[in-house]
Amino acid sequence: MACIAGDKLTKDRIREKGFFSKLVTESILPLADYLGNKEGYSPDKMNISINTKKGEVLDVPTLTDSPLTFEPELAESICIGDGDVFLCKIRNVLAEQGLLDKEKGLEDRLRQIAPVKTTCSTYFSWSGKELGPWGEPRKDYIM
Numbered sequence: 463m464a465c466i467a468g469d470k471l472t473k474d475r476i477r478e479k480g481f482f483s484k485l486v487t488e489s490i491l492p493l494a495d496y497l498g499n500k501e502g503y504s505p506d507k508m509n510i511s512i513n514t515k516k517g518e519v520l521d522v523p524t525l526t527d528s529p530l531t532f533e534p535e536l537a538e539s540i541c542i543g544d545g546d547v548f549l550c551k552i553r554n555v556l557a558e559q560g561l562l563d564k565e566k567g568l569e570d571r572l573r574q575i576a577p578v579k580t581t582c583s584t585y586f587s588w589s590g591k592e593l594g595p596w597g598e599p600r601k602d603y604i605m
């Protein structure tokens with residue numbers, strides 16, 4: 463599920479194409495923080511070095527350096543005021559090689575993915591370590 467407020471490029475693209483890609487992990491946090499804080503309507507947003515590849519199932523750009531990426535496809539949207547709730551079906555999951563090792567326990571694999579959680583405009587690691595406020599990890603991307 464994605465809840466997107468106001469007008470933004472991400473929302474235009476989801477409406478137009480019906481899909482997107484997603485998951486913030488520690489390895490891509492600086493890039494994700496940049497993409498999440500810089501407005502897509504600004505023409506210079508993508509004037510950065512960024513490695514992407516096409517999804518395996520959907521024609522959607524995904525971040526190459528993420529250990530795990532979802533390819534969600536829009537199933538239904540609910541409009542609430544200026545916000546939209548997009549309910550999606552995950553059509554595919556891209557995972558780096560080491561995550562396919564079924565001998566490895568789920569706990570180890572989650573540690574390898576290192577998903578980032580967020581609350582109170584602050585990022586946290588999977589184990590709960592504070593990783594800084596929104597807008598800080600992107601500092602290498604601000605020109």
Ligand SMILES: Cc1cc2nc3c(=O)[nH]c(=O)nc-3n(C[C@H](O)[C@H](O)[C@H](O)COP(=O)(O)O)c2cc1C
Nearest residue numbers: 465466467470471472473498499500501502503596
């Ligand atoms: C950690 C983080 C989480 C965010 N989550 C949401 C969200 O759930 N919904 C939303 O509307 N905007 C969210 N934002 C803000 C958007 O990322 C921001 O509006 C951004 O400009 C969207 O990109 P775009 O302008 O290219 O569409 C989030 C930003 C950050 C940094």
